[in-house]
Amino acid sequence: MKDLVMETRVDAQTVKIEARKAQVFYGQNHAIKDVDVDILDKTVTAFIGPSGCGKSTFLRCLNRMNDTIPGCRVEGKITLEGEDIYDARVDPVQLRAKVGMVFQKPNPFPKSIYDNVAYGPKIHGLTRNKAELDEVVEACLRKAALWNEVKDRLQTPGTGLSGGQQQRLCIARAIATSPEVLLMDEPCSALDPIATAQVEELIDELRSQFSVVIVTHSMQQAARVSQRTAFFHLGNLVEYGETGQIFTNPRDPRTESYITGRIG
Amino acid sequence: MSGSLFTQDARTKARNAAERRFRTYGLGAIILALLALVWLLISIFSAGLPAFRQTFITFPVKLEESVIDKAGNRDPAAMAKVTTVGYGKLLATALEAEIAAKGIDLAGVPPKEITDLISQESAATLRNMVLADPALIGTTVQFRAIASGRIDGYYKGRVTMESAALDKNTSPEKLRLADNLKAAGLLATSFNLGFLTMPDASDKRPEAAGLGIAIAGSFMMMVVVLVLSLPIGVAASIYLEEFAPKNWFTDLIEVNIANLAAVPSIVYGILGLAIFINFAGLPQSAPIVGGLVLTLMTLPRIIIPTRAALKAVPPSIRDAALGVGASRLQTVFHHVLPLAMPGILTGMIIGLAQALGETAPLLLIGMVAFVRDFPGGLFDPAAALPVQVYNWTQRGDPGFVERASGAIIVLLIFLIIMNTAAIILRRKFERRW
Numbered sequence: 251m252k253d254l255v256m257e258t259r260v261d262a263q264t265v266k267i268e269a270r271k272a273q274v275f276y277g278q279n280h281a282i283k284d285v286d287v288d289i290l291d292k293t294v295t296a297f298i299g300p301s302g303c304g305k306s307t308f309l310r311c312l313n314r315m316n317d318t319i320p321g322c323r324v325e326g327k328i329t330l331e332g333e334d335i336y337d338a339r340v341d342p343v344q345l346r347a348k349v350g351m352v353f354q355k356p357n358p359f360p361k362s363i364y365d366n367v368a369y370g371p372k373i374h375g376l377t378r379n380k381a382e383l384d385e386v387v388e389a390c391l392r393k394a395a396l397w398n399e400v401k402d403r404l405q406t407p408g409t410g411l412s413g414g415q416q417q418r419l420c421i422a423r424a425i426a427t428s429p430e431v432l433l434m435d436e437p438c439s440a441l442d443p444i445a446t447a448q449v450e451e452l453i454d455e456l457r458s459q460f461s462v463v464i465v466t467h468s469m470q471q472a473a474r475v476s477q478r479t480a481f482f483h484l485g486n487l488v489e490y491g492e493t494g495q496i497f498t499n500p501r502d503p504r505t506e507s508y509i510t511g512r513i514g
Numbered sequence: 515m516s517g518s519l520f521t522q523d524a525r526t527k528a529r530n531a532a533e534r535r536f537r538t539y540g541l542g543a544i545i546l547a548l549l550a551l552v553w554l555l556i557s558i559f560s561a562g563l564p565a566f567r568q569t570f571i572t573f574p575v576k577l578e579e580s581v582i583d584k585a586g587n588r589d590p591a592a593m594a595k596v597t598t599v600g601y602g603k604l605l606a607t608a609l610e611a612e613i614a615a616k617g618i619d620l621a622g623v624p625p626k627e628i629t630d631l632i633s634q635e636s637a638a639t640l641r642n643m644v645l646a647d648p649a650l651i652g653t654t655v656q657f658r659a660i661a662s663g664r665i666d667g668y669y670k671g672r673v674t675m676e677s678a679a680l681d682k683n684t685s686p687e688k689l690r691l692a693d694n695l696k697a698a699g700l701l702a703t704s705f706n707l708g709f710l711t712m713p714d715a716s717d718k719r720p721e722a723a724g725l726g727i728a729i730a731g732s733f734m735m736m737v738v739v740l741v742l743s744l745p746i747g748v749a750a751s752i753y754l755e756e757f758a759p760k761n762w763f764t765d766l767i768e769v770n771i772a773n774l775a776a777v778p779s780i781v782y783g784i785l786g787l788a789i790f791i792n793f794a795g796l797p798q799s800a801p802i803v804g805g806l807v808l809t810l811m812t813l814p815r816i817i818i819p820t821r822a823a824l825k826a827v828p829p830s831i832r833d834a835a836l837g838v839g840a841s842r843l844q845t846v847f848h849h850v851l852p853l854a855m856p857g858i859l860t861g862m863i864i865g866l867a868q869a870l871g872e873t874a875p876l877l878l879i880g881m882v883a884f885v886r887d888f889p890g891g892l893f894d895p896a897a898a899l900p901v902q903v904y905n906w907t908q909r910g911d912p913g914f915v916e917r918a919s920g921a922i923i924v925l926l927i928f929l930i931i932m933n934t935a936a937i938i939l940r941r942k943f944e945r946r947w
Contacts, residue, residue, distance in 0.1 A: 318836060320760050347839035357830035359849060369848070370838040420834070427838055 272326035296476035303482040313349035314342040350429035354436040356416035358408035370427035394422035414445025564670040565920025568706035569661035575608040598637040621690035633660040635722035663913040720913025731896030738805025747816035755824040775814035783875030798880035799895035808869040823857025863936035873900040
């Protein structure tokens with residue numbers, strides 16, 4: 251744990267996403283209450299908390315995926331590099347290219363592995379020709395530690411891969427648009443321990459280029475991969491701080507109860 | 515629970531008996547349905563297959579210039595003045611002469627009545643042949659005349675010596691003469707292409723009635739339905755499913771689409787009559803009006819399965835596309851629509867098949883009219899397959915029973931082709947996710 255604390259100090263840099271008094275309502279239900287959080291660049295931030303505490307909801311606010319849910323309303327201020335992402339001028343489509351997302355269940359498109367990764371760059375016009383696109387696809391698959399496993403079958407369907415490979419493919423797809431922030435909603439909950447270890451390793455590598463926010467149910471995972479941890483409970487952000495401090499020396503009694511397994 | 519696993523207790527026995535009973539009911543229902551289907555097919559095919567065969571009498575006809583073109587200047591207007599009566603006489607003399615030349619026994623048929631063996635339609639066929647090619651005048655052509663309905667029926671088992679004795683349209687002598695002609699090689703039964711190409715014929719000439727115009731009319735209507743209902747139906751479904759806000763207004767639309775799908779089809783006929791014919795002034799009996807009415811009827815039946823197909827696409831695919839920054843339109847067209855395609859196509863083809871078999875609304879917009887001329891376009895009068903069936907079953911001559919059943923077979927074949935296409939497309943587009 252001490253190592254982690256040391257590491258964090260080194261990596262702590264500029265604030266990428268800043269939330270102030272963020273509120274989320276689902277109809278009458280007040281799902282997120284007064285969340286203030288600063289998500290740092292080139293850092294893995296973990297959101298932990300019991301089921302239904304709002305951590306996934308808050309994550310989905312960060313790239314406005316909640317827009318697709320009828321009756322969902324977000325108040326307060328969430329900024330990406332100082333720009334309010336809920337400003338009327340912001341097109342969520344552009345925002346999502348900058349803030350990529352990986353979902354709980356691996357959800358590759360029922361297309362080839364190549365097309366899965368190439369889709370983002372294609373629709374955003376990030377490459378000028380096929381050769382460049384090939385390079386991007388290869389680079390992303392390499393970053394996602396999948397290249398060696400799939401380089402000979404790029405044209406086979408992405409849905410034919412194993413669960414862990416599919417999730418890494420989804421990560422490759424998410425980083426193909428060169429996002430600045432990568433949101434991960436329980437990316438390992440559908441994976442076995444070996445695939446989980448691979449994805450965790452990958453998250454650690456991704457930290458050098460992106461700001462990663464990960465929602466997880468596993469406190470061990472939060473401790474392993476993150477530098478900063480936020481604990482949510484009943485829609486409130488109870489405690490936010492360096493991962494080492496949260497797990498070794500929580501300030502709030504609720505955090506302590508949760509990490510020691512007494513609530514949740 | 516106590517007791518051995520090897521003996522069943524009362525509850526288990528009762529449960530197993532209930533399951534066996536249920537299976538028996540299910541199997542019984544399926545067997546009953548299959549028997550009904552087999553019976554239906556047997557009755558349709560036994561009644562309808564003879565329509566695809568036709569008895570012809572072939573003999574040489576001298577096309578006398580003195581009868582067809584008295585002036586001898588090949589003036590089409592003057593030639594058109596010669597009616598089928600003139601050509602009928604030509605045929606009668608030619609047949610009589612051929613019988614005399616071959617030395618065929620008349621079997622007691624008075625020479626004047628020999629012409630009853632061939633259909634009255636033959637004179638019209640010959641006339642059209644000559645008007646289309648005046649160079650034939652003066653020559654002798656080998657003419658294949660359609661045998662009259664009774665003679666045709668005799669070779670299909672519909673007419674017997676006994677029934678002919680009671681029939682004022684024919685007599686046992688004429689049937690015997692026909693047998694003699696057959697023995698001499700003049701009369702033969704062969705495939706009846708005319709059934710698929712010829713127009714409808716009058717009440718007295720079932721042997722000449724064909725489905726040509728009905729097939730053309732149905733085909734044109736299907737094209738109209740496809741061209742209009744596919745884009746409108748799919749666009750409406752996509753909008754309602756993917757873009758429309760969920761509020762009382764869209765709920766209302768949804769309920770009404772479901773209601774429209776259940777509206778009796780004749781109501782669409784009345785609607786079409788009021789809007790397209792009386793208000794918009796489109797012609798009666800025209801495939802365009804039929805197509806528009808069937809489009810109205812088909813739309814809800816396409817929108818419902820299309821929406822179901824769109825709904826069946828897992829939301830994770832939409833999330834994935836939105837997550838990499840695709841717009842909603844891109845999400846729909848790049849990912850959702852291709853995955854929903856098999857369902858959409860199946861719904862589409864089943865909707866079309868229903869439209870193809872629809873009769874009631876077409877009766878009201880005049881598709882029931884007797885049409886002899888092939889439609890040159892969507893605005894010309896035409897018939898439709900199911901209406902032709904309805905029409906023929908109304909007529910007195912037993913020859914039309916055969917024709918109506920034959921038309922049903924044609925309709926069924928089209929439906930089978932469409933359903934097969936639906937299955938093939940479904941297989942082709944089906945994908946796993």
